[in-house]
Amino acid sequence: MTLILIQIQRSLMHTKVWRFVGFASAVVGLVCYALSSSFNHLFGNWTLLKIILYTVFSFIICLVILYTNIWSHSRSLRFKAHTAFLVLTITSVYSFYFDKVMNGKPDVYSLISCAAFAIMSLSLSWQTQSGFEVDLLYFFLGCLIVLLMKVRLQLFILGAGLSYSLIILRSFVSSTQDIVYSELEHESSVIIEVNSLQQLASTDIPSTIEQLRSYLNTLQQKNLNLVDILLKHVNEYGDSELMSFGPNFMINELQPELINYLHETAKLMVRAGFEEEFSKVYINCRRKCLEECLINRLFGLQKINLKNEHRQVRYVDTVIKRWITASEIALKILFPFEQRLCDHVFSGFTSSATRCFTEVFHGTTFQLLNFADEVAHGSPSIWRLFKMLAIFETLHYLIPKFQLCPDSLVNEAAVTVQNRLGIAISELFVKLNYLIFRVPAAKKVAPSDGRVHPMTVQIISYLASACRSRHTLEQILQEYPKVNNGVVVKVSFIAHMQWILDILEKRLKAKSKDYKNPALGYLFMMNNRSHIEAIITSWDLETIFGDDWFKKYQAKIQQDFDLYQRNSWNKVLEFLKLDNNDFVAPDDNVTSELLKEKLKLFNKHFDEMYRVQSTWSVYDKKLKEEIIISVGNTLLPVYGIFIGRFRDCFGVHANEYIEYGMFEIQDRLNNLFLGKR
Numbered sequence: 001m002t003l004i005l006i007q008i009q010r011s012l013m014h015t016k017v018w019r020f021v022g023f024a025s026a027v028v029g030l031v032c033y034a035l036s037s038s039f040n041h042l043f044g045n046w047t048l049l050k051i052i053l054y055t056v057f058s059f060i061i062c063l064v065i066l067y068t069n070i071w072s073h074s075r076s077l078r079f080k081a082h083t084a085f086l087v088l089t090i091t092s093v094y095s096f097y098f099d100k101v102m103n104g105k106p107d108v109y110s111l112i113s114c115a116a117f118a119i120m121s122l123s124l125s126w127q128t129q130s131g132f133e134v135d136l137l138y139f140f141l142g143c144l145i146v147l148l149m150k151v152r153l154q155l156f157i158l159g160a161g162l163s164y165s166l167i168i169l170r171s172f173v174s175s176t177q178d179i180v181y182s183e184l185e186h187e188s189s190v191i192i193e194v195n196s197l198q199q200l201a202s203t204d205i206p207s208t209i210e211q212l213r214s215y216l217n218t219l220q221q222k223n224l225n226l227v228d229i230l231l232k233h234v235n236e237y238g239d240s241e242l243m244s245f246g247p248n249f250m251i252n253e254l255q256p257e258l259i260n261y262l263h264e265t266a267k268l269m270v271r272a273g274f275e276e277e278f279s280k281v282y283i284n285c286r287r288k289c290l291e292e293c294l295i296n297r298l299f300g301l302q303k304i305n306l307k308n309e310h311r312q313v314r315y316v317d318t319v320i321k322r323w324i325t326a327s328e329i330a331l332k333i334l335f336p337f338e339q340r341l342c343d344h345v346f347s348g349f350t351s352s353a354t355r356c357f358t359e360v361f362h363g364t365t366f367q368l369l370n371f372a373d374e375v376a377h378g379s380p381s382i383w384r385l386f387k388m389l390a391i392f393e394t395l396h397y398l399i400p401k402f403q404l405c406p407d408s409l410v411n412e413a414a415v416t417v418q419n420r421l422g423i424a425i426s427e428l429f430v431k432l433n434y435l436i437f438r439v440p441a442a443k444k445v446a447p448s449d450g451r452v453h454p455m456t457v458q459i460i461s462y463l464a465s466a467c468r469s470r471h472t473l474e475q476i477l478q479e480y481p482k483v484n485n486g487v488v489v490k491v492s493f494i495a496h497m498q499w500i501l502d503i504l505e506k507r508l509k510a511k512s513k514d515y516k517n518p519a520l521g522y523l524f525m526m527n528n529r530s531h532i533e534a535i536i537t538s539w540d541l542e543t544i545f546g547d548d549w550f551k552k553y554q555a556k557i558q559q560d561f562d563l564y565q566r567n568s569w570n571k572v573l574e575f576l577k578l579d580n581n582d583f584v585a586p587d588d589n590v591t592s593e594l595l596k597e598k599l600k601l602f603n604k605h606f607d608e609m610y611r612v613q614s615t616w617s618v619y620d621k622k623l624k625e626e627i628i629i630s631v632g633n634t635l636l637p638v639y640g641i642f643i644g645r646f647r648d649c650f651g652v653h654a655n656e657y658i659e660y661g662m663f664e665i666q667d668r669l670n671n672l673f674l675g676k677r
Contacts, residue, residue, distance in 0.1 A: 022065045022123030029116030030058040036109035065120065106147040114144040115162070122166055141166065209281055212265055216285035219258060220292070226250050227293040230333070234325055250337040251344075262345045270349055279356055282345070286338065286360045294334060294364045298326035320375070320387050324394045327368055331401040335361060365402070365410050369417050376420040382435050382462055385428040389469050392421045392476070422480040429466075429473060430482050430491055433500050436462055437507065446511040449675055450524040451617035452531045453511065459504055460535050463497055467541050494544060501532070520616060522564035527619040529557045534620070561627065569631050572609060575602040576642040595649055596657055599642075603659045610668045617675040628669050639665060 033039055034054060043050060121137035145159035230245065262282075269278040299322050339357050346353035372391050378384050395418045402411045428435070441454035466473060474493050482489045508528050512521035533553060536542060542550050575598050618624040640662060647654040660668075 019066065019123070022120050023062060025116045025120040025123065026062055026065050029113045029120060030061065032109040032116065033113035036113055037107045038110045038113075065124070105151050111144065111147055111151075114140050114147060118144060118163075118166065137166070208265070208269070209277060212262075212278070212281055213285060215258060215261060216282065216289075219254070219262075220285065220289040222254060223250065223289055223293055224297070226253055227297055227329075227334075230329060231298060234329075245333060249333060251340050259341070259344050263347055266345050266352075267348065270352065275349075275352060279352060283356050283359045286341075286356075287363050290334065290338065290360060290364050291367075294326055294330050295367055298329055299323060299368075316387070320390060323368065323371055324390065327394055327398055330364065330368065331398045335365075335401075362410065366413065369413050373417045373420060376417065376424045380428055380431060380435060382432070382439065385425060385432070385435075386462075386465055386469075388421050388425050388428070389472060392418060392425060393469075393472055395421070396472075419480070422476050425473070425476050426480040426482055426491075429477065429496070430489070432466070432496065433503060436500060437503065442507070446514055446524055447617075449615060449617040450515075450520045450527060451675070452527050452619055453508065453524075456504065456508065456528045456531055459500070460532050463500060464535055464539050464541065467497065467539065467544050470544065494546075498545065498549065504532075505529075517567075517612070519564050519568035519613075522560045522567065523616060523618070526557055526560040526564065526623070527617070529553065529560065530619045530623050533557065561630070564627075565631065565634065568609060568613070569635055572602060572605050573635065573638055575599075575605065576638050592649060595646055599646060599657055602639075602642075606660070606665075606668075610672070613672045614674050616673050618673040624673050628672060631672075632666060632669050635669075636662060636665060 118137060118140040121134075121140055124136070141159075141163040145156060145163060148155035148159040226249070230249075233245070266278055266282075269275065299319075338360055342353040342357040342360075346356065372395065375384065375388055375391055395414060399411070399414050399418060402414045436459055437455075439455070439458050441458045444454055446453060470493060477491050477493060482491065508525060512524045515521040515524065533550075536545065536550075618627060643654075643658060643662075646658065650657065
């Protein structure tokens with residue numbers, strides 16, 4: 001019941017929320033009142049002096065609402081009495097003149113201003129305890145009911161209903177606050193008299209320590225709930241929105257009474273000579289809490305084995321993402337919270353605060369760093385290279401935040417792990433040309449339909465990933481160069497990428513030779529090169545490889561197409577020509593049998609070409625259209641001329657031998673490269 005009431009109180013009585021509600025209501029009320037007929041009747045038309053005075057008055061009212069917390073805690077009875085008298089006088093005078101001059105129906109601005117001022121008074125009544133704000137609330141609610149009745153008598157029901165709702169809401173929240181504080185005092189005894197606590201500390205240390213553990217466990221449960229909120233937020237919106245919580249997120253969500261109790265306990269036990277006992281309990285409880293929050297909940301598991309990576313690549317990918325998220329939350333939110341908590345609890349005892357925070361900070365920090373170190377010491381592989389890059393970039397960003405711990409060992413350990421990762425990444429990158437072709441896809445034979453080889457897809461994705469981390473890799477290659485026999489070996493990132501592409505091209509050419517049909521081998525090369533070009537373009541990597549390289553690569557694709565056409569469709573065109581390479585003409589020296597034979601051979605080889613190439617595959621729709629258009633532009637004009645000459649020779653009997661018209665040829669070309677069905 002207590003926890004439910006606490007949640008209700010937090011949602012309905014949060015100081016900042018109601019301060020904003022009061023401020024917004026005051027602004028709306030003042031603006032609407034300035035535009036209302038009530039103001040005009042009481043003060044006349046606007047003049048420059050009235051505008052200045054009203055602006056100053058409004059500014060003062062808004063400042064009073066915003067800074068309620070400064071004057072609301074005054075315990076001076078004289079101040080409260082004077083304030084109540086001033087409010088009573090002002091409202092009485094206003095009511096007198098208002099009733100005297102207002103005879104007609106009020107406008108909408110008057111109604112809105114009364115409602116807004118009533119909500120403003122309600123906000124003040126929850127933030128202060130001076131007494132006048134309740135009277136102010138009743139005054140504006142009464143004014144609102146009167147104005148509504150002047151508009152129409154039946155609107156009394158609306159005004160009474162709204163007034164009743166606001167009064168009941170205020171009474172409910174006030175009673176909720178009383179219940180919360182009374183139950184907290186009764187059930188958890190968070191607020192303790194200092195004298196009784198001092199007596200307990202001096203006479204019954206075991207009991208005091210047991211109570212201390214109880215309150216620290218309560219604090220731990222609250223921390224775990226807040227961490228669950230953080231984790232849910234990250235899962236829904238990603239790490240990029242993490243800092244919307246801010247470093248004060250956790251400290252602001254705790255009850256001040258709980259932290260004050262811990263501080264009073266620490267102060268009394270340290271003064272009584274039991275600093276070591278208090279610190280030991282505090283360190284053990286907070287270390288357990290931090291490990292539960294960070295290692296078990298955010299990180300997700302306690303022990304990770306990276307040796308058998310090929311069986312659990314996806315699993316470890318998930319773990320590394322969790323590690324990055326956990327590290328960012330720890331260094332941006334959890335560790336700063338622990339430091340501020342220590343500062344609050346051990347206020348006045350700087351050395352104790354420093355020592356306790358260092359002890360709490362150590363354990364979880366080294367667990368995070370040990371995981372990163374384990375990744376750095378793994379067996380060489382492409383997968384591990386990119387995982388190490390992700391961890392290296394995270395460490396590089398977070399290492400300055402390790403300096404919040406006064407113990408230099410943590411910072412030194414983080415730098416050491418980063419250096420190990422840098423050396424391992426540098427060595428792996430130098431071996432990239434060797435490792436990258438050890439992937440299982442590289443051993444597969446060329447696809448029978450000429451489509452993109454799986455080796456190309458996988459390797460170009462690796463290269464694209466490396467190019468996206470170009471700046472980090474170049475920094476690592478510069479800071480951690482490879483050394484052979486005492487000689488520093490400088491590796492150029494761009495040259496290394498181009499070298500790997502050259503090796504890939506040689507491997508693809510070797511696989512293209514396995515095709516019995518040379519045209520399919522050239523189509524295979526065209527597909528793979530087009531895929532590589534598309535990936536480089538989609539990731540805006542042209543600037544890395546340079547315009548010259550890109551133009552040469554496009555020229556190679558055009559060369560593959562020319563060779564493909566030469567070894568396929570150009571052979572079909574040969575049957576439409578005479579032996580002397582001139583197109584057929586109606587000449588007595590050329591017999592009709594020769595023309596029929598040429599057309600018969602064309603039809604046969606065209607059918608065979610269509611049957612075979614309709615099962616081949618092309619990389620994408622755009623490339624397919626370009627090939628078909630180019631083949632059509634080459635084949636159709638020659639075929640059209642041949643058929644024209646054929647009709648000149650055979651006249652009306654030509655249709656007996658012509659199997660394909662121009663549209664049938666184009667239709668067949670459009671159905672090429674459908675792939676295996």
